[in-house]
Amino acid sequence: MTENANPSFPFHNPELPLEQRVNDLVNRFTLEEKINLMCQYQDEIAHLGVKAYKHGTEAAHGMAWLGEATTFPQPIGLACTWDKTLLREIGSAIGDEARGFYHRNPAHNGLTLWAPTVDMERDPRWGRTEEAYGEDPILTGKLSAALTQGLQGDHPFYVKAVASLKHFIGNNNEIDRGECSVSLDPRNKHEYYLKAFEIPFKEGGALSMMTAYNSVNGVPANVNPDVNNIVKREWGMNGFVVSDAGDVLGTVNDHHYVETYKEAVALTIKAGVDSITDDHPISKQAIRDALTDGLLTENDLDTALRNTFRVRFRLGEFDPADRNPYAAIDDSAIMKPEHAKLALDAVRKSIVLLKNDGLLPLDANKLSKAAVIGPLAGIVYRDWYSGLMPYAITPFEGIRAKMNGEGQRVTLATGSNRVKLKSLKNDRYVTVASGEKNPLAASAQDSDSADLFETTDWGWDSHTIIAENNKLYLSTDEEQVTASSEHIWEWFTKEVFHVRPQQDENTVAFTTWNNRPVTVNAETGALEVQDGDPVTAERFAVEQETDGLQEAIAAARENEVAVVVVGNHPLINGKETIDRPDLTLAAYQEKLIREVYAVNPNTVVVVVGSYPFAMPWVQENIPAIVYLSHAGQELGRALADVLFGDYNPAGRVNMTWYESASQLGEFMDYDIIKSERTYQYFAGKPLYPFGHGLSYSRFQYETLRLEQSEDSITACFRVTNTSDVDGEEVVQLYTRALESRVKRPLRQLQSFERLTIAAGETQEVRFELDRSALAFWDVTRSQMCVEQGSYAFLVGASSGDIRLEGTLTVAGETIPPRDLTQVTAAVNYDDYSNIIIGENTEGGDSAATTSADAWLRYDDAQLGEETCFFEVRALSSNGAAVEIRLDAPDGPLAGSLKLEARPTWQTATGSVEPMAGNHNVYLVVQGEGETKLGWFRFGK
Numbered sequence: 001m002t003e004n005a006n007p008s009f010p011f012h013n014p015e016l017p018l019e020q021r022v023n024d025l026v027n028r029f030t031l032e033e034k035i036n037l038m039c040q041y042q043d044e045i046a047h048l049g050v051k052a053y054k055h056g057t058e059a060a061h062g063m064a065w066l067g068e069a070t071t072f073p074q075p076i077g078l079a080c081t082w083d084k085t086l087l088r089e090i091g092s093a094i095g096d097e098a099r100g101f102y103h104r105n106p107a108h109n110g111l112t113l114w115a116p117t118v119d120m121e122r123d124p125r126w127g128r129t130e131e132a133y134g135e136d137p138i139l140t141g142k143l144s145a146a147l148t149q150g151l152q153g154d155h156p157f158y159v160k161a162v163a164s165l166k167h168f169i170g171n172n173n174e175i176d177r178g179e180c181s182v183s184l185d186p187r188n189k190h191e192y193y194l195k196a197f198e199i200p201f202k203e204g205g206a207l208s209m210m211t212a213y214n215s216v217n218g219v220p221a222n223v224n225p226d227v228n229n230i231v232k233r234e235w236g237m238n239g240f241v242v243s244d245a246g247d248v249l250g251t252v253n254d255h256h257y258v259e260t261y262k263e264a265v266a267l268t269i270k271a272g273v274d275s276i277t278d279d280h281p282i283s284k285q286a287i288r289d290a291l292t293d294g295l296l297t298e299n300d301l302d303t304a305l306r307n308t309f310r311v312r313f314r315l316g317e318f319d320p321a322d323r324n325p326y327a328a329i330d331d332s333a334i335m336k337p338e339h340a341k342l343a344l345d346a347v348r349k350s351i352v353l354l355k356n357d358g359l360l361p362l363d364a365n366k367l368s369k370a371a372v373i374g375p376l377a378g379i380v381y382r383d384w385y386s387g388l389m390p391y392a393i394t395p396f397e398g399i400r401a402k403m404n405g406e407g408q409r410v411t412l413a414t415g416s417n418r419v420k421l422k423s424l425k426n427d428r429y430v431t432v433a434s435g436e437k438n439p440l441a442a443s444a445q446d447s448d449s450a451d452l453f454e455t456t457d458w459g460w461d462s463h464t465i466i467a468e469n470n471k472l473y474l475s476t477d478e479e480q481v482t483a484s485s486e487h488i489w490e491w492f493t494k495e496v497f498h499v500r501p502q503q504d505e506n507t508v509a510f511t512t513w514n515n516r517p518v519t520v521n522a523e524t525g526a527l528e529v530q531d532g533d534p535v536t537a538e539r540f541a542v543e544q545e546t547d548g549l550q551e552a553i554a555a556a557r558e559n560e561v562a563v564v565v566v567g568n569h570p571l572i573n574g575k576e577t578i579d580r581p582d583l584t585l586a587a588y589q590e591k592l593i594r595e596v597y598a599v600n601p602n603t604v605v606v607v608v609g610s611y612p613f614a615m616p617w618v619q620e621n622i623p624a625i626v627y628l629s630h631a632g633q634e635l636g637r638a639l640a641d642v643l644f645g646d647y648n649p650a651g652r653v654n655m656t657w658y659e660s661a662s663q664l665g666e667f668m669d670y671d672i673i674k675s676e677r678t679y680q681y682f683a684g685k686p687l688y689p690f691g692h693g694l695s696y697s698r699f700q701y702e703t704l705r706l707e708q709s710e711d712s713i714t715a716c717f718r719v720t721n722t723s724d725v726d727g728e729e730v731v732q733l734y735t736r737a738l739e740s741r742v743k744r745p746l747r748q749l750q751s752f753e754r755l756t757i758a759a760g761e762t763q764e765v766r767f768e769l770d771r772s773a774l775a776f777w778d779v780t781r782s783q784m785c786v787e788q789g790s791y792a793f794l795v796g797a798s799s800g801d802i803r804l805e806g807t808l809t810v811a812g813e814t815i816p817p818r819d820l821t822q823v824t825a826a827v828n829y830d831d832y833s834n835i836i837i838g839e840n841t842e843g844g845d846s847a848a849t850t851s852a853d854a855w856l857r858y859d860d861a862q863l864g865e866e867t868c869f870f871e872v873r874a875l876s877s878n879g880a881a882v883e884i885r886l887d888a889p890d891g892p893l894a895g896s897l898k899l900e901a902r903p904t905w906q907t908a909t910g911s912v913e914p915m916a917g918n919h920n921v922y923l924v925v926q927g928e929g930e931t932k933l934g935w936f937r938f939g940k
Helices: 018-028 031-036 075-079 084-104 137-152 186-202 226-234 247-253 261-270 280-292 298-314 337-350 395-402 548-558 587-599 616-621 632-643
Strands: 053-058 112-114 162-168 208-211 240-242 352-356 369-373 409-413 417-423 428-432 440-444 453-457 462-467 472-476 481-485 497-501 507-511 518-520 527-529 539-546 561-567 603-608 624-628 699-708 712-721 727-737 748-757 762-770 776-778 783-785 789-798 801-810 831-833 835-839 845-849 853-864 869-876 880-886 893-899 902-911 915-926 931-939
Touching: 018 298, 031 280, 031 298, 075 084, 075 137, 075 337, 084 112, 084 137, 084 337, 137 162, 137 186, 137 748, 162 186, 162 226, 186 226, 186 776, 208 226, 226 240, 240 298, 247 261, 247 280, 261 280, 261 298, 337 632, 369 395, 369 548, 395 409, 395 561, 395 632, 409 548, 417 440, 417 548, 440 481, 440 527, 481 527, 507 518, 548 587, 561 587, 587 603, 587 616, 603 632, 624 632, 699 727, 699 789, 699 801, 712 727, 712 748, 712 789, 712 801, 727 762, 748 762, 835 853, 853 931, 869 880, 869 893, 880 902, 893 902, 915 931
Parallel strands: 053 112, 112 162, 162 208, 208 240, 369 409, 369 561, 561 603, 603 624
Antiparallel strands: 352 624, 417 428, 417 453, 417 539, 428 440, 453 462, 462 472, 462 497, 472 481, 497 507, 507 539, 518 527, 699 712, 712 762, 727 748, 727 789, 776 783, 789 801, 831 853, 835 845, 845 931, 853 915, 869 902, 869 931, 880 893, 880 915
16 A cells, blocks of 8 residues: 555455445546556556556466466366366466466566466367367366366455456457457357356356457457346356457457447447457547547446456455465465476376377386487477476477486487578578677588578478577568577567478478568678568578488387377467468378388377377377377476376367368358367267377276256266276266257267276266256247257267267257247348358347358248238348248248348338248348348238
8 A cells, every 4th residue: 555545445444345345446536547447557546555457467377478487288288188176276376376476566467367268169270279178168168167266266255366268259260360250140159159158157256258359240259248248247247358459449440340449449348348458548548539429438437447446356455465365475386396296297187198009108117219209309389378487398308217227218300301501593501690680691602611400390381490500590580581589489480481392392492481582682692581472582402411301210210119299389380360271280290200100110109289180190000199288397207107107198189180171161160050060060080089088097887877856967877997007087978969959969068077096996976967958049039948858868988989878858848839920030040051140230130141042941930821921120232032931942932022222221021821830931032242131020
């Protein structure tokens, strides 16, 4: 508290009710102070004793960007643990370290942590796949809730740190993310995309949330009415909402949704965003302008500030430290030894044994020679949201530590080439000059004075290049090429060079990370970066000093076992702002695996990756395959523990691994039901099914018993470890509706548990489900519904390895026939063709056509012979015809109407023939350009 602050203000009294304290404080701010508190960096208000505070510190898998901190596996790796208890422990450790950094600098190191990422990963081509928890809302929701509980602590009032769930909602693409709109119909939205967020709010008690960059159904996410209507009111979230960085001004600049910043901030704040993460001077002036023009009121600011300060009170900022159990946590909590042990445990638990034909575990006592091969064998990378690792144990180092006995040897072969480069323009070799940033020039007259460069091929023409004389990465400042980067870790990955073969693979051209040509200055020989077409890039001859592939082959041939470590670089070919070009491994990496296996059948492939990969040849041929994410400081030690049997793996994939991208639909199609996305609806053959993962133990499932009460359903069964190896098993419960009015999932995860089962031991497992877990969104009444009928309960080790199955008849509702004489929202269809969901400026959503022939289907409609007309509310700038057809898009024509070409909404009416009985009714829309349908009804 500052000297000028009055300690007798009611808001300083911790005995008063929280809301009274919050209201007292907010009411004491001046209007200008309120404006200055509406952005990410909240001002100090000295006369009230309010300190400067920052909303937002990255903490996806450890504290990021603040210095050295304990680093855990990427969220995709954490999700592969399927371990709620572990996630809570990790959340608690991250919360402790957040408090430690806050103790160091409370004005800059805030306690609002931008984690976890709860976005549904319906497509693994998303560049940010490593940041989230997978393709299933229950797995994602439960693990996110556990991490949230750990971050925030378990005190009934005080909060250790605050979890800000990212990014609400429908965020699973980087292509045009700031300007695109994703189409979410009611069933997809309520059953899938919202469900993942609901759980960490209701079960985890999350106190914050971040909106997404994209629009949803034509409305930018920062002005999405669901923030207020669902998150705050329906779910009861009692914290605050932040916008993503730059997104409020992006409402004007990118989405072009409104024309002025004052409109953007007004709509954003009224929609429930309480803190703006954007350019402060522009945003604050926009708020002033909005207040002046009546677009905002002071009460709108009060509402937002009550939300942010309610949480700041619970963080203990305004109370004596001895009341707050978390106030005493200081910077000694950062990188505590216990946290390093937890990080090791997390990596071990995250490792997935994808395949094992008996090669694993390796026996260190029987091996004398091993080769560790590949571009990720001797290094540990961090991603954009990683902290600075205090140390990093590589796969090579971890394996070498297991084979450190007399006569044992471990060989490292990265597979990278060492080359000299010769400019064909001036017939000189490239060297690294001394001086600032070590610029490159084609200046050496002969090969002996040329510098060597180590090149790593990451696929799709992307390479990283290290100068051997100073061990630094080649980079660019947009003017020249320099050997100057110690690490690859910046927003723009300027260490990437696109190497494109020309006449043959020994003649290449280089372009930079942003595809600008590298040229040679005619006078100085300096390697420069130019504006222009990539074809203008200079040609260089590549003279190979050492062939990385041949070195790897030789290492594999000379050793008893070859461990090939492949995967992705977390900042290349797939990251924030960049979606993946394909699901495959880099072509060179698969070639490396094939060549190594050809000379050594005892080949283990280790995939270190930010996402699933398509690698059917590897699965078919390689005897043992292991997957783990970029896992931080303990990666190598944990991997070696699994490879050598000191830890029995039990990780499970959190997403379907496909055989190829051809099994996926169009990237921007967010309708998982119609496009049959994710394990829930995918009927094809995956490479690895959702939930897959092997063990060195064997487990037997038996005796499934199903029981139900009025409110719940219980599944009980036994699991026995029938092997002589202690192990862990992740037991999974799925359900399937055997009869339904609508298309339901082929299987749907309902519950899971990671169990430790000793050799020979049997454990009883009991899953209890609320009956509401069987519900789906009934579009005929806009509500969740549990249908009367039979349900299958499937228990197993993965979605593709079901061991026990039982059926149960569940009491529920029978959905009545549709009454289309009532006003029916067009988006409440049962099926469609050539339709996306867009905004209805009159309220709600609209069904918008995407081609000249589009239709919507409404099943089981009871119309009656008295029906004689129908009316449609629509917007059609070019005009269109709407036909009513029965039972098929080309079925009997029951009526039609014309929509006039006009830029405003219109109500059109047409006559219909009498329709006896129940029918599936089709609205067939024909016309050029977009037509939006808001609602329709039939009349008598």
